[in-house]
Amino acid sequence: MRRRAFLAGVGAAGTAGLAGCGMVERMYGGGDGDDSDGSVTRVTVSTIDARGSDSGEITVPVEGSPTLVDAFATWCSPCKPALDNLAAARQQVGSDVVFVSSTNEPLTGDFGREDIAEWWADHGGEWTVAHDGNNSELFRELGRPSIPTAVLFDAAGQEAWRHTGIPETETVIDEIQSVTG
Amino acid sequence: MNRRSYLRAAMGAGAVGLAGCLGGEGVTTETETPSPYASADTYLDAPDLDGPPESYPWPAHGQSLPEVTLPDPLSGESVATTQFDRPTFVTFFYHNCQTTCPLLISGLQGVQATVADEGDPDSVAFLPISFDPQRDTADALVDYADRMRVDVDHDNWHFLRPADRERAKSVVQDTFGVRFQRTQPEDMDMYMFDHRGIVLLANGDGYVERSYRESFAWQDLYDDYEALREARA
Structure with missing residues (x-):
């Protein structure tokens, strides 16, 4: 999946700053982040x-x-x-x-x-x-x-x-x- | 004061909630069961590690900070990595580096500028170690410090430079486990390096609290430094 939804993933995981390295690594690692709920952190x-x-x-x-x-x-x-x-x-x-x-x-x-x-x-x-x-x-x-x-x-x-x-x-x-x- | 109980208090207040979420070492999380990598020699709790600290090429949580004495080409003095009885940041760089090293140096600079503004510059030390003694001359380092807004006039900051290439390999690669390899990019008229981007935070007792890979905000370093300073107080 090329189009990644890092922010959506972080939003789903709760407090952005605490979302953790797994999220960051996932973002770089091929983007299997959850973008299904469409939530966005601004x-x-x-x-x-x-x-x-x-x-x-x-x-x-x-x-x-x-x-x-x-x-x-x-x-x-x-x-x-x-x-x-x-x-x-x-x-x-x-x-x-x-x-x-x-x-x-x-x-x-x-x-x-x-x-x-x-x-x-x-x-x-x-x-x-x-x-x-x-x-x-x-x-x-x-x-x-x-x-x-x-x-x-x-x-x-x-x-x-x-x-x-x-x-x-x-x-x-x-x-x-x-x-x- | 019991180190663990301090950390729980700090975590409860969210003070170090963002600490250490960097590269290979995961975010610090409070758990009921102690980390398998808990150390009696550290003040901060162990970060989430991918494996035991000794499995990392560079020193990680709870391991000794290698003691190496190197010249500071700006002041002419010799500085030992373990001589400071306070939190000490160590990193590895060369001034011609365009991407990774400025991030590492700017991370340290962010902490340096902040503690200076707070009027507490002697509470921390910064030791960036060059692995390019050939080009990291005193003049080049002064210019580099100016560009990176590093205050080299304060003695909390020491650029350290091994005497020659052999010594650089011995110290940076063999002793600190930070690999670097000379390269000759086709589109450049000078050599560069493939290298790991590592920052170490040692606690002033000679032990490593945190090792960061290159993905961090300078506040991540500051937050850990601050938690460490308070835990040691």
């Missing part, structure tokens, strides 16, 4: 005032819309080419899918939201960019992936595709089109 992250992004909150996956979540970090070298390819794909698919990039880097006295905004502008980001709180709730929901990882959810909030590393632009477009019909 996570709210704090959005940043940056290029193409407003300060506030967003809950992902976005209800009623396909959502592409990009887990990134400002220390991550491959995140720049990954961002380029996501941006190129986004140009093609228009507004059919909501893009959200999120980092869980610790905010401290030396590193704040403005530093994320600066990195975002320097690297060509042009959609909603968010900070994953102080508890990495979204990152944990995604199964603590390597960085960068792009995860596509369909309009029902089910995980449809994910890629760790630098995704090919054409692949991203194809995957998005397969959930936008």
